Amino acid sequence: MVSEKDALVAAAVFVFVLISHGEGIIGGREAEPHSRPYMASIQVPEGENMKHECGGFVIADQWVMTAVHCLPTGPNGRKVVLGVHSLSEPEETKQTFDILELYNHPNFSESNYDNDIALIKLDRPFNISEAVKAVEYLRADGTNPGTDAKVDTAGWGSLDNLGSRPDKLKEVVVEVVSSTRCRRSDYFGRKFTDNMICAHKVCPDPCDQPYKKEDSCDGDSGGPLLYNGIAVGITSNGGKKCGQIKKPGIYTIISHYTEWIDNTMALQPAATQDQSS
Structure with a gap:
């Protein structure tokens, strides 16, 4: 029979695991103050x-x-x-x-x-x-980042799916995921359109190993996705939870507009x- 003490310890361990493996802009870092003046x-x-x-x-x-x-x-x-x-x-x-x-x-x-x-x-x-x-943004005659290109984003959004928020601006580098993959039925299917880029910390497919989750999350929406210092996307949407392997962050492609x-x-x-x- 589990004692009350053991139950409390187990609960504490469970909460710690949730927090230490939280998703969102984690694995990123606090931005240098005012290094992103836009x-x-x-x-x-x-x-x-x-x-x-x-x-x-x-x-x-x-x-x-x-x-x-x-x-x-x-x-x-x-x-x-x-x-x-x-x-x-x-x-x-x-x-x-x-x-x-x-x-x-x-x-x-x-x-x-x-x-x-x-x-x-x-x-x-x-x-x-x-x-x-x-900040400069990419126009219609520009070239958007291709698959596996390193892009970066920043925000004051949730640090995890428990909804905790940072006080100071955080930033993270992610990688563009191929549009073909994001259109797969186990990713976003038909909801993913030509006006979207998806990106996150990429794990090889099939992903059967632990990896450091990095992603944008709730509260980061509306912020920029940058490629070589130029805004190429707007943080839009993703999965119901942040940092999921098959639900990368989705960004609106600015140059289409x-x-x-x-x-x-x-x-x-x-x-x-x-x-x-």
Whole structure:
């Protein structure tokens, strides 16, 4: 018969295993403060305070790119904070903005998160500093990273599937998974479209050995996927749990939306997207 003490020890060991093998941006590292000056924290009111909800990134004066699913109820009191490293500490580098306009891609699909790209126009231009700068993004004539290419992403998202969140920005290097693999029925099947890249810490197929799980997770959505310092994707979706072998992180391919981005930032939103742009 198991004693109460033994039961408590077993429970503690179980919790430790869960935490030590947690998934999300783990195995990554804390970013050097303000080494990614384009990062944005989209925050939602929670009582008298603001809470980090999603990521985003600065692409031009007064403009932040993110994912449609990050703002399910529209601006609704949300704010965008730039120049952030620690979410909780009072940093002189921080600049806080209201959302003047939110532009969601008109062809966004809730069923599989296709066309998961949105643009936020801030209520005023930001002040350029060492902690706040725009990042270049890949346009239609650029070349996206191929299979096995090393790409990187960052965010304040969950450290594990228990929902614990970091206070300081984390970053991780992952690898692009082939589109063919991500279209397999045991991965994402038909939900995976030509507008998506999937990436994570790759384990050989078949994967029958322990490996260090590295992935983006809840709260990282809207942040950038970068290849050689250029934003090529937007953190979008993946599995219900982060870090699963057959459910890599999914990222929206930015270069497929050049025309829509240009039209939107010119305040002439396109009614539909030309997939060839």
